[in-house]
Amino acid sequence: MEPMDLHPQTASREIAKEEEGAQVKVENGKPVVVIMVGAPGSGKSTFCDHVIRTSARPWVRICQDTIGNGKAGTKIACIKSASNALEEGKSVFIDRCNMDGEQRGDFLKLGNPEVEKHAVVLDLPAKLCISRSVKRTGHEGNLQGGKAAAVVNRMLQKKEFPKLAEGFTRITFCHNEKDVEAAMNTYSTLGLLDVLPSGCFGLKNPEAKVQLGIMRFLKKVDIPGKDGLVESNPQHSSDNQSAVEKDSGSRRPANDSAPSEYVHMDVKNTVSQESGSSIRTNSVYSIPTLAFPSISTADFQFNLDKASDIIVEKVEEFVSKLGNARLVLVDLSHGSKILSLVKAKAARKSIDSKKFFTFVGDITRLYSQGGMKCNVIANAANWRLKPGGGGVNAAIFSAAGPALETATKERAESLAPGKALVVPLPSTSPLSIKEGVTHVVHVLGPNMNAQRPNCLNNDYVKGCKVLGEAYSSLFEGFASILSTQGWMPKESNEKSLKSQNQIESKHHDGDQKVKREALNECMGGKKSKIFCNELKPNFSHSVDRKGNIEGRKNVESLNEFERNKNSGGFLKELKPSASHSVDRKENLDGRDDTGMNKAWGPWAQSLYQFAMHPERHRNDLREILDDVVVLDDLYPKARKHLLVLARVEGLDRLADVSKEHLPLLNTMHAVGLKWAEKLLNENESLVFRLGYHSEPSMRQLHLHVISQDFDSKHLKNKKHWNSFNTPFFRDSVDVLQEVSKHGKAIIRDDDSFRSMELRCHRCRSAHPNIPRLKTHISSCQAPFPGVMLDNGKLVFAPGRIR
DNA sequence: GTTCTAGAAC
DNA sequence: GTTCTAGAAC
Incomplete structure (x- = not known):
């Protein structure tokens, strides 16, 4: 959704339809405070100047670098000046970097509470900001040349995107020149009586390039050879004994005493007997x-x-x-x-x-x-x-x-x-x-x-x-x-x-x-x-x-053995075959019959064990049903985090799902929903989301039922966050639709999701690291984005305001 | 999947 | 010096 592309009032109507909770006031036209947020060189002044030049409403640009009679002044002077402008019915641009909440705080108190506070975030590539800053001459803040690069870089490291919870009624994110143009147009065409819809806009496309200076990403890692362990096993070596031992030794950690x-x-004898793939x-x-x-x-x-x-x-x-x-x-x-x-x-x-x-x-x-x-x-x-x-x-x-x-x-x-x-x-x-x-x-x-x-x-x-x-x-x-x-x-x-x-x-x-x-x-x-x-x-x-x-x-295995015997004897069991259920059982590593899938390590087997032998784990399970079992995630990534496991042999991941599994998926969803509702009875402030990881780490198809607080000591890294908050997480409702329509679910298993920048799932603000993100999400009260509210993806307590 | 830790970032 | 992450190890 790109509201900046539309005329404000048109936009208001469009948003009103789509964004639940977005309040659209059209009855009056009050001045507005727009706090610009962006590094030096991001184009804040250009933005303000353009709007002021083209807008029908009166604007004042408050720039700390020039507020003292053309020279740099104090923050207090800026506030005073802005306050005066508001009293005169003028709208105000706060043109300074405003990169963190503390810097923005005082400007949010401007005017009376009726005055809407907007933020326009110019989150342009660091490289661009730096190159602009370095090149320019005669900058108001005397920030140019060599020192600009260092300052911009430092600012970007510390940036803290604004959030609605700070007191903004509207936040517009711009990640590229086109976004900037659209946002400028939105404010330029904002007539005296127009009011822009509330909320966060211009959410960055999750697949877009990650901001420089925030994190390294897309580092291609060599996955250890899927047959690495096979190689280290003497029985599977195609080489002689000494080679086997050498190989086995080379895999050992250096400190292995x-x-x-x-x-x-x-x-x-071993080697000669076993050959071939x-x-x-x-x-x-x-x-x-x-x-x-x-x-x-x-x-x-x-x-x-x-x-x-x-x-x-x-x-x-x-x-x-x-x-x-x-x-x-x-x-x-x-x-x-x-x-x-x-x-x-x-x-x-x-x-x-x-x-x-x-x-x-x-x-x-x-x-x-x-x-x-x-x-x-x-x-x-x-x-x-x-x-x-x-x-x-x-x-x-x-x-x-x-x-x-x-x-x-x-x-x-x-x-x-x-x-x-x-x-x-x-x-x-x-x-x-x-x-x-x-x-x-x-x-x-x-x-x-x-x-x-x-x-x-x-x-x-x-x-x-x-x-x-x-x-x-x-x-x-x-x-x-x-x-x-x-x-x-x-x-x-x-x-x-x-x-x-x-x-x-x-x-x-x-x-x-x-x-x-x-x-x-x-x-x-x-x-x-x-x-x-x-x-x-x-x-x-x-x-x-x-x-x-x-x-x-x-x-079953007995019958299987009978069949084997008839078709050539027990030794056949050593070989994989497409229709061989015994082999399937034997393939604990989770390879499919084509041998193409990744191997499951021993740590990845525990859900499989729960699903196949629930009676052994009754103390750890919340519910055992014919088709599914329910348990608490051993390392919950939120206050409440349950798993609904499918009890079907060979159904290891979403990619294994086909149309025949639709009834099972429906059951999983229904059971997940039932538990979400049960937990909502205990704590109505929770919100649940149900979905699958595109590619799970643990074997056995499992549905995550996870509360959206993400308040957990076990949520420790980017992969944890992104596996629940990027398209890598496939909402159960979407999976159901896809499978019933196309016979399979869309899998978004792209390495980039793991290392994608960290964005709040509610206000979509970006954060430089996990601790900062966690601090943010612990207080962010922004409404959930419309896309998450679609189609019943989120489960709320009855009657709760979203 | 988690834990551990070296080295980068701050 | 402390915080944080990525990759190796488990």
């Missing part, structure tokens, strides 16, 4: 992996040679049952004896090095430091299942945060030697966010240390048996996780499904520990184990629901 590296057991697409994320420490060989002082035999024996037994999943033995040190023993023995037994290998690194930082994503890690737990004690147990509890302790406590209070306990890790845990770990399996091995409980006093007959049981429990626990997530081949699935059902049926009759024991018997069959994954006390509605979901999933 405990570098991780793969210890290959048969790299040649299909494997690359099926990135490291897509291979379910259990990382486990050597059990009992540290603090429990179990004989290393014997332990290594047992590890290799158990790995050999299980590795073939785990589909394409991997087992990785992890130890901290390069000189780890257990690793070298196991490595040698596994090589002798020709265990598939794709499925089992050893790894040197910190088990709590396998992804962030070692570049290896492990969705499950094992913990060498103590019998109390408590943090502390040192070693792996302390490290894992510490890295996972209190969430792990809570989740563990909900499932069991203690653990017997030889047993394992599967604990789904809440997605809020740092271990989940940073490392991509979804489950921790606590394992208790036999103890040969007299200083620790249940010492076996070197009884290695019993010790070896218990250690074997411990690994069996661990690997079966891992298998149960895979099966509930649809990773497992048919046989394991059936077993798991059966056990799952038994968990559920047993669960209804009371004591959880009894159930666990029963479960021990049903899982795996051979030895007693504990499998408590997914088991949570007091499941009512959600438990049943969860059971159904998990059951359905298993059936």
Whole structure:
């Protein structure tokens, strides 16, 4: 909308129609004070002179540089002079820079309150102002030549655009010569009886060039190679071993004191087996992996040679049952004896090095430091299942945060030697966010240390048996996780499904520990184990629901497996295929079947986990429905900031949305609206906006329901602000329209949005940095721009004046 | 996504 | 010296 292009009265009528809240008075013609705002060289004097020359109404230009008989005077003299002019019925231009609120304040008090105060902001490119200032001679303020550049630059750094809240009735922004011309015309043609409409006008086109001197922008950043992590994985290297290690090392931070590296057991074999782009697409994320420490060989002082035999024996037994999943033995040190023993023995037994290998690194930082994503890690737990004690147990509890302790406590209070306990890790845990770990399996091995409980006093007959049981429990626990997530081949699935059902049926009759024991018997069959994954006390509605979901999933993957088998066998699962739902599940990195989309890091998975497994996160969710779940944003960018997640596998972002999702989008909108209204009942001063990010950082389509105060300590940078206040934010109402009309939503994913200058969403004033912007928005009471009021984009409390 | 921090801007 | 941002690290 460009009101300056129209005759004032015409403009008034046009605006009256479009701008709610804009008050248009046409009955009288009172003098007006126009405060010019602009750097030296922005053209303020030229503007005033032009209007004065061409206007039908009497104007006075108050210029501090000339007010003292042609020489510079004081601000007080300016005010006095302006005041006199007003009394004579003349309109006044305050021709000085007026770059901040303090400078403008005194002029806003001029005359009686009836006198309208306008601002005309000449926000022209800094370069232009500087070049004009430098070139000119005979400037009234003696600002010319070399020193002009420095002064202009400094002023622009400190500029603070006027806002209606300061007391202006009208603010006109001019960002280029054309705007200036239009604004001059508006004031030139302002007759004695005309009154201009109130509000902020000449809003800068968000896509226009960013003002110099405010911020750097549009810096093209190289996005790390989407297959970077794949490259660092030995299994996906197309090069030889030494190249792999070198590559892996080069990705490590320089200060990484405990570098991780793969210890290959048969790299040649690995590489030769995997070639071609299909494997690359099926990135490291897509291979379910259990990382486990050597059990009992540290603090429990179990004989290393014997332990290594047992590890290799158990790995050999299980590795073939785990589909394409991997087992990785992890130890901290390069000189780890257990690793070298196991490595040698596994090589002798020709265990598939794709499925089992050893790894040197910190088990709590396998992804962030070692570049290896492990969705499950094992913990060498103590019998109390408590943090502390040192070693792996302390490290894992510490890295996972209190969430792990809570989740563990909900499932069991203690653990017997030889047993394992599967604990789904809440997605809020740092271990989940940073490392991509979804489950921790606590394992208790036999103890040969007299200083620790249940010492076996070197009884290695019993010790070896218990250690074997411990690994069996661990690997079966891992298998149960895979099966509930649809990773497992048919046989394991059936077993798991059966056990799952038994968990559920047993669960209804009371004591959880009894159930666990029963479960021990049903899982795996051979030895007693504990499998408590997914088991949570007091499941009512959600438990049943969860059971159904998990059951359905298993059936789906089972069918999928059948299909695979018929068309060439289980190995097919390793390859991506367009219609392969198992692959979709495996593609945790969020790539689509074309492999073209960006990879989702482990930190980007938590919403997906909420959407797919709401029953695990009931405490964190506001509402669980069939199609959506509602939760508070973990890092709210406003007083109220909720997310409505779609519960559809594979619907990761707005770009994935098509016409078939219209009912879902409608549901999301309706649920979002319902929550907005609920929150408005609690606080009617809030205003909500519902929309999507053009390209989300977190996987899983989510609708933001965010209050427009943006009052949050979590709103910290330009990207945060701009993701909600530029066209990057797609209003839900618009998305609904677009999808129903064209079958897809418009995506405005342009790097420039992130670095776009910071403008108030209400008065559209620009601010040099986030703290200043936040100070401004905390007090800006300007009405929302008309474009935001269109189409019900903003949700207000009933009866609230906008 | 957040956190951390070096270096730029003030 | 302090504030702020951008980019790297996680």
